[in-house]
Amino acid sequence: xxxxxxxxxxxxxxxxxxxxxxxxxxxxxxxxxxxxxxxxxxxxxxxxxxxxxxxxxxxxxxxxxxxxxxxxxxxxxxxxxxxxxxxxxxxxxxxxxxxxxxxxxxxxxxxxxxxxxxxxxxxxxxxxxxxxxxxxxxxxxxxxxxxxxxxxxxxxxxxxxxxxxxxxxxxxxxxxxxxxxxxxxxxxxxxxxxxxxxxxxxxxxxxxxxxxxxxxxxxxxxxxxxxxxxxxxxxxxxxxxxxxxxxxxxxxxxxxxxxxxxxxxxxxxxxxxxxxxxxxxxxxxxxxxxxxxxxxxxxxxxxxxxxxxxxxxxxxxxxxxxxxxxxxxxxxxxxxxxxxxxxxxxxxxxxxxxxxxxxxxxxxxxxxxxxxxxxxxxxxxxxxxxxxxxxxxxxxxxxxxxx
Amino acid sequence: xxxxxxxxxxxxxxxxxxxxxxxxxxxxxxxxxxxxxxxxxxxxxxxxxxxxxxxxxxxxxxxxxxxxxxxxxxxxxxxxxxxxxxxxxxxxxxxxxxxxxxxxxxxxxxxxxxxxxxxxxxxxxxxxxxxxxxxxxxxxxxxxxxxxxxxxxxxxxxxxxxxxxxxxxxxxxxxxxxxxxxxxxxxxxxxxxxxxxxxxxxxxxxxxxxxxxxxxxxxxxxxxxxxxxxxxxxxxxxxxxxxxxxxxxxxxxxxxxxxxxxxxxxxxxxxxxxxxxxxxxxxxxxxxxxxxxxxxxxxxxxxxxxxxxxxxxxxxxxxxxxxxxxxxxxxxxxxxxxxxxxxxxxxxxxxxxxxxxxxxxxxxxxxxxxxxxxxxxxxxxxxxxxxxxxxxxxxxxxxxxxx
Numbered sequence: 001x002x003x004x005x006x007x008x009x010x011x012x013x014x015x016x017x018x019x020x021x022x023x024x025x026x027x028x029x030x031x032x033x034x035x036x037x038x039x040x041x042x043x044x045x046x047x048x049x050x051x052x053x054x055x056x057x058x059x060x061x062x063x064x065x066x067x068x069x070x071x072x073x074x075x076x077x078x079x080x081x082x083x084x085x086x087x088x089x090x091x092x093x094x095x096x097x098x099x100x101x102x103x104x105x106x107x108x109x110x111x112x113x114x115x116x117x118x119x120x121x122x123x124x125x126x127x128x129x130x131x132x133x134x135x136x137x138x139x140x141x142x143x144x145x146x147x148x149x150x151x152x153x154x155x156x157x158x159x160x161x162x163x164x165x166x167x168x169x170x171x172x173x174x175x176x177x178x179x180x181x182x183x184x185x186x187x188x189x190x191x192x193x194x195x196x197x198x199x200x201x202x203x204x205x206x207x208x209x210x211x212x213x214x215x216x217x218x219x220x221x222x223x224x225x226x227x228x229x230x231x232x233x234x235x236x237x238x239x240x241x242x243x244x245x246x247x248x249x250x251x252x253x254x255x256x257x258x259x260x261x262x263x264x265x266x267x268x269x270x271x272x273x274x275x276x277x278x279x280x281x282x283x284x285x286x287x288x289x290x291x292x293x294x295x296x297x298x299x300x301x302x303x304x305x306x307x308x309x310x311x312x313x314x315x316x317x318x319x320x321x322x323x324x325x326x327x328x329x330x331x332x333x334x335x336x337x338x339x340x341x342x343x344x345x346x347x348x349x350x351x352x353x354x355x356x357x358x359x360x361x362x363x364x365x366x367x368x369x370x371x372x373x374x375x376x377x378x379x380x381x382x383x384x385x386x387x388x389x390x391x392x393x394x395x396x397x398x399x400x401x402x403x
Numbered sequence: 404x405x406x407x408x409x410x411x412x413x414x415x416x417x418x419x420x421x422x423x424x425x426x427x428x429x430x431x432x433x434x435x436x437x438x439x440x441x442x443x444x445x446x447x448x449x450x451x452x453x454x455x456x457x458x459x460x461x462x463x464x465x466x467x468x469x470x471x472x473x474x475x476x477x478x479x480x481x482x483x484x485x486x487x488x489x490x491x492x493x494x495x496x497x498x499x500x501x502x503x504x505x506x507x508x509x510x511x512x513x514x515x516x517x518x519x520x521x522x523x524x525x526x527x528x529x530x531x532x533x534x535x536x537x538x539x540x541x542x543x544x545x546x547x548x549x550x551x552x553x554x555x556x557x558x559x560x561x562x563x564x565x566x567x568x569x570x571x572x573x574x575x576x577x578x579x580x581x582x583x584x585x586x587x588x589x590x591x592x593x594x595x596x597x598x599x600x601x602x603x604x605x606x607x608x609x610x611x612x613x614x615x616x617x618x619x620x621x622x623x624x625x626x627x628x629x630x631x632x633x634x635x636x637x638x639x640x641x642x643x644x645x646x647x648x649x650x651x652x653x654x655x656x657x658x659x660x661x662x663x664x665x666x667x668x669x670x671x672x673x674x675x676x677x678x679x680x681x682x683x684x685x686x687x688x689x690x691x692x693x694x695x696x697x698x699x700x701x702x703x704x705x706x707x708x709x710x711x712x713x714x715x716x717x718x719x720x721x722x723x724x725x726x727x728x729x730x731x732x733x734x735x736x737x738x739x740x741x742x743x744x745x746x747x748x749x750x751x752x753x754x755x756x757x758x759x760x761x762x763x764x765x766x767x768x769x770x771x772x773x774x775x776x777x778x779x780x781x782x783x784x785x786x787x788x789x790x791x792x793x794x795x796x797x798x799x800x801x802x803x804x805x806x
Contacts, residue, residue, distance in 0.1 A: 006638065008668065011525065014670050111684075115685070235407060252685060263406050279540075279548075282518070285655045
């Protein structure tokens with residue numbers, strides 16, 4: 001093929017020979033295996049995709065809104081940049097029930113957490129970032145793409161995979177990515193730990209970007225929003241998603257909270273984000289927002305609670321099976337994820353290959369989430385119950401044979 | 404309110420006291436007028452939002468796909484990062500009918516053109532950009548947000564608002580934004596002009612980002628894709644949208660074409676964009692893509708052709724009314740937009756206020772699209788026929804009274 005090289009300077013981010021995005025890379029390996037073994041009955045505990053269908057009330061609202069676009073009298077064009085009022089109100093109500101007071105114009109409806117976790121960085125330049133590790137690889141990629149100076153704060157078995165701010169070396173303000181309940185470790189920050197991060201941010205004049213995508217899996221005294229901690233509105237943006245709670249991985253809807261108190265370099269971040277989103281996006285489809293509002297209704301939330309229970313039970317099954325095989329495990333209590341130490345000198349990548357070949361079970365190699373996780377693997381409880389039980393038994397078989 | 408200023412460095416883009424995004428600013432002024440005149444019967448020829456409902460086949464496909472998510476057997480989670488195969492094939496077929504050959508993996512399904520016109524720049528750093536003026540304000544904002552060095556190439560009445568590459572001063576490679584049929588002027592680039600831009604890009608080793616959002620309004624020998632011009636695959640990305648053709652302003656679906664031939668700084672742009680989108684997005688909702696595929700079906704396209712005719716007739720009505728009042732006008736032949744020279748020493752902003760106050764008709768002040776358009780206003784033919792006719796008569800009245 002004839003090619004044409006223009007002389008534009010490519011971002012450093014794209015210059016380095018970067019591997020594929022973690023889950024794209026894993027998907028490629030699975031495809032390769034499938035090609036070589038077309039009859040293999042593979043069960044995926046890999047990518048954290050949900051398996052339960054949407055709540056009927058959600059689908060009905062989604063379809064009804066889609067049909068409204070057929071009639072001139074109910075047709076809607078461009079959605080409001082920051083979300084429909086009915087959805088923003090529903091989100092404010094959702095927080096109210098978590099004892100967090102927000103106002104409608106602190107809410108920005110989004111097409112999911114992933115994009116927001118990237119795009120928020122466009123507001124800053126020439127900045128430091130702190131990323132706890134292991135963590136969702138999007139944080140590190142977003143920072144690299146934006147040219148941030150990144151400090152990795154490692155969590156490990158030693159501290160129960162709960163990273164603490166004492167370890168941060170960066171002086172002065174930084175963007176600090178936190179996620180609780182954590183992807184991939186499944187561990188959740190106790191209130192005291194979250195408090196210490198908020199204190200750290202206030203003292204060092206940093207900004208926390210709090211990824212609350214798994215909040216609906218938390219229970220007991222685990223905060224389900226960073227704003228449950230006093231002072232957080234002065235130092236934190238929260239990014240949330242309906243993907244794992246209401247099963248919206250394929251619907252694409254979430255939100256970002258930017259309290260009005262937050263100011264950087266003389267600019268109110270809530271205003272900056274309003275300007276940015278109006279210029280760079282055209283909002284989220286009305287039917288999608290109607291579906292989201294249904295998911296946050298009483299009936300929708302009831303369905304979510306049942307789904308969360310179901311996935312937590314899957315995770316419990318996986319964890320108890322692994323533990324009974326003598327495997328060290330984290331998570332599963334406030335999270336759909338089980339984070340396992342790979343046995344017998346396997347690293348995560350080897351264990352991924354071993355499990356795929358010998359049990360036709362897909363796990364996610366821990367190394368993709370950070371160096372300190374390279375001897376671990378993440379197992380998702382978000383698959384179907386029947387398949388989860390079979391996968392657990394298959395894993396037991398290959399782990400028992402290992403001894 | 405207590406505030407907290409962190410010490411993160413804000414991007415230069417947000418530091419300068421930038422006005423609101425054009426259409427957000429206009430919307431604010433209209434709100435103000437409405438508050439003061441609650442009974443005013445305002446007709447908007449402002450923001451280019453569509454008024455016809457979606458094709459029944461599109462709504463039915465959208466709703467059917469939404470309902471599929473209710474059943475476990477037809478539920479779908481994460482969409483593929485770059486779009487469903489069925490939609491990419493439909494898009495390739497759409498181009499085939501325009502005599503352009505593309506392959507599926509040169510298509511990236513998006514949630515609309517606006518976001519893509521911004522995000523594509525994340526691939527580059529420290530680069531020059533050429534923006535023809537007047538143009539969609541998103542180009543200038545995207546470049547400013549990315550810190551590009553921007554050269555504005557003015558088009559004016561002199562050259563019929565068709566900018567030519569001879570005017571470009573930037574030496575060496577640049578990102579060149581082009582849009583035909585043009586927003587806001589409604590003029591369309593004849594094949595020879597588009598050819599000259601492609602030759603310019605190839606010679607100067609630049610990259611064209613071609614905004615084809617209004618392609619469905621072009622007729623005759625006006626190219627409906629930049630790839631209708633030989634050599635364009637070696638120098639151009641095309642961004643397209645179903646917003647104005649199939650009425651998807653509220654559904655949010657479009658696509659970006661990145662030919663495999665394109666290389667910048669040793670990196671194949673198609674690969675770079677794959678990596679970027681997999682890392683920064685989770686694709687477009689399946690029901691939205693099902694709706695888009697229906698819009699590109701034979702029946703869907705038939706509906707689009709009728710809608711385009713309808714909007715073109717609206718634009719023709721507006722233009723002929725204005726011309727009969729002695730107003731100099733552009734557009735309306737290959738575009739739903741009429742671009743009018745404001746009469747009697749009005750600039751665009753004054754005429755906007757004058758038309759709102761005296762005719763309760765909203766137009767968009769030209770200055771928002773570029774300095775050379777500050778004495779012009781854009782009128783959209785995308786509103787309802789009845790309202791368009793009334794708006795035209797009201798404008799005739801205030802223009803006649805002016806003389």
